[in-house]
Amino acid sequence: MPLGVFDSGIGGLTVVRALRIAFPKRDILYVGDTARVPYGNKSAETVLQYSREIVDFLGKKGAERIVVACNTASALAVEALAPSCMLPLHGMIESGVTAALGAGEGPVGVIGTAATIASGAYPKALAKARPGLRVVARATPLFVPLVEEGWLDGEVTEKVVRHYLEPLQREKIRVLVLACTHYPLLKGVIGRVLGPDVKLVDSSEACAGSLQATESGRLEKGELKIFLTDEPGAFLGRVESFLGKGAVASMERVHLPHS
Amino acid sequence: MPLGVFDSGIGGLTVVRALRIAFPKRDILYVGDTARVPYGNKSAETVLQYSREIVDFLGKKGAERIVVACNTASALAVEALAPSCMLPLHGMIESGVTAALGAGEGPVGVIGTAATIASGAYPKALAKARPGLRVVARATPLFVPLVEEGWLDGEVTEKVVRHYLEPLQREKIRVLVLACTHYPLLKGVIGRVLGPDVKLVDSSEACAGSLQATESGRLEKGELKIFLTDEPGAFLGRVESFLGKGAVASMERVHLPHS
Numbered sequence: 001m002p003l004g005v006f007d008s009g010i011g012g013l014t015v016v017r018a019l020r021i022a023f024p025k026r027d028i029l030y031v032g033d034t035a036r037v038p039y040g041n042k043s044a045e046t047v048l049q050y051s052r053e054i055v056d057f058l059g060k061k062g063a064e065r066i067v068v069a070c071n072t073a074s075a076l077a078v079e080a081l082a083p084s085c086m087l088p089l090h091g092m093i094e095s096g097v098t099a100a101l102g103a104g105e106g107p108v109g110v111i112g113t114a115a116t117i118a119s120g121a122y123p124k125a126l127a128k129a130r131p132g133l134r135v136v137a138r139a140t141p142l143f144v145p146l147v148e149e150g151w152l153d154g155e156v157t158e159k160v161v162r163h164y165l166e167p168l169q170r171e172k173i174r175v176l177v178l179a180c181t182h183y184p185l186l187k188g189v190i191g192r193v194l195g196p197d198v199k200l201v202d203s204s205e206a207c208a209g210s211l212q213a214t215e216s217g218r219l220e221k222g223e224l225k226i227f228l229t230d231e232p233g234a235f236l237g238r239v240e241s242f243l244g245k246g247a248v249a250s251m252e253r254v255h256l257p258h259s
Numbered sequence: 260m261p262l263g264v265f266d267s268g269i270g271g272l273t274v275v276r277a278l279r280i281a282f283p284k285r286d287i288l289y290v291g292d293t294a295r296v297p298y299g300n301k302s303a304e305t306v307l308q309y310s311r312e313i314v315d316f317l318g319k320k321g322a323e324r325i326v327v328a329c330n331t332a333s334a335l336a337v338e339a340l341a342p343s344c345m346l347p348l349h350g351m352i353e354s355g356v357t358a359a360l361g362a363g364e365g366p367v368g369v370i371g372t373a374a375t376i377a378s379g380a381y382p383k384a385l386a387k388a389r390p391g392l393r394v395v396a397r398a399t400p401l402f403v404p405l406v407e408e409g410w411l412d413g414e415v416t417e418k419v420v421r422h423y424l425e426p427l428q429r430e431k432i433r434v435l436v437l438a439c440t441h442y443p444l445l446k447g448v449i450g451r452v453l454g455p456d457v458k459l460v461d462s463s464e465a466c467a468g469s470l471q472a473t474e475s476g477r478l479e480k481g482e483l484k485i486f487l488t489d490e491p492g493a494f495l496g497r498v499e500s501f502l503g504k505g506a507v508a509s510m511e512r513v514h515l516p517h518s
Contacts, residue, residue, distance in 0.1 A: 043490035145404035231302035
């Protein structure tokens with residue numbers, strides 16, 4: 001039975017990439033809500049409604065479990081959806097927290113979309129797992145547009161990164177959770193700005209890794225089917241930048257009840 | 260009878276602001292599609308579908324005519340919607356073109372969202388109005404995120420502006436159409452970068468001004484009703500930055516068929 005994966009757009013394909021390596025024979029059904037992307041500046045109610053529609057769609061398509069490969073949807077919708085969801089639902093918060101606590105000692109920084117940070121989901125989960133831990137969370141809303149524009153490095157990007165991370169450096173963080181699927185693409189410049197003493201936690205890798213631990217055995221090549229709520233045409237080129245070269249993927253448009 | 264106005268988000272309130280000055284007694288119904296914002300990176304088909312839902316909603320609410328206060332929807336949807344629309348439909352392209360041609364001689368630059376520029380709507384309309392005119396169009400996708408983050412000036416914003424406008428300066432443009440409702444908020448830095456020889460055309464003012472010419476008489480204070488497709492809470496503060504201080508507005512959430 002296939003794994004169901006979804007994100008507000010195509011950023012969640014970084015999780016798919018890690019899942020394909022971890023589960024080479026599992027078929028994966030991916031939904032990118034490109035008609036309504038982004039989720040990061042929307043209300044919890046709206047993100048919950050959109051997430052519910054996608055979970056229903058993936059359930060009907062036969063998904064065996066669902067990976068919410070979107071930090072915003074994980075922070076705003078997973079807790080509310082889980083009780084009524086018939087399938088196991090894996091968000092990114094828990095695995096991100098586990099990876100952060102395993103990465104090093106000292107204060108932890110968290111960066112994400114405005115909605116993810118406003119939810120307080122990461123600080124709450126970190127405080128629960130390790131009471132008294134110092135956590136500094138900050139929304140970095142220009143990171144996604146910079147990645148989408150392909151400005152993964154350079155003077156402007158470095159200045160924006162320095163601006164956002166300055167308060168985290170002042171708090172002497174030792175671990176930084178990249179709590180948005182786009183942010184690993186800025187790892188180079190973030191690492192340079194923070195220096196080697198701060199460990200970066202990629203929430204996509206952490207999520208895929210945590211799921212691996214719940215399955216047994218390695219299999220062979222599975223199929224990847226991508227469903228997008230907007231016309232797929234414009235995304236063909238960009239899918240490869242998230243998935244890696246040579247990833248064979250069928251892409252089709254899907255109309256959700258409200259997309 | 261009220262004027263209906265819509266935009267993908269709250270940027271179209273810059274048009275409302277100009278309309279309120281031009282038509283002080285007209286009631287205005289404004290729809291901001293904040294649950295699905297932005298339109299600028301979406302397909303023509305999706306933008307058309309969303310625009311149709313809003314036009315239907317405004318028609319049912321009694322709008323007498325509809326102003327499409329969004330350059331992307333104007334470029335991608337107005338032509339397709341007009342034949343079946345029972346109400347007069349005013350897009351931003353025609354008025355922007357008229358204002359650009361009236362602003363000065365020489366090559367014209369156009370900046371807008373990826374979808375607006377990809378549509379070619381402005382160059383086509385400019386070429387039709389003045390055959391042989393040199394037009395340079397460029398998408399400037401980081402401008403909206405910069406405005407939304409409130410970075411209206413400063414080193415990063417100036418560097419981004421310089422980067423995008425450099426090819427337009429090389430073509431020695433004499434007029435620049437700011438073909439997105441957010442861009443007038445960057446007028447200061449754009450004007451400084453381009454210098455006094457390049458006239459800036461604010462498409463919001465041009466749109467409101469063109470509509471004024473079709474109506475007669477000045478009246479008194481009309482009402483402004485704002486409908487947003489996402490929770491209005493988060494937008495209360497930002498509405499004032501677009502509308503100007505002291506604008507009294509009722510805000511409520513509306514669910515469109517697919518929002």
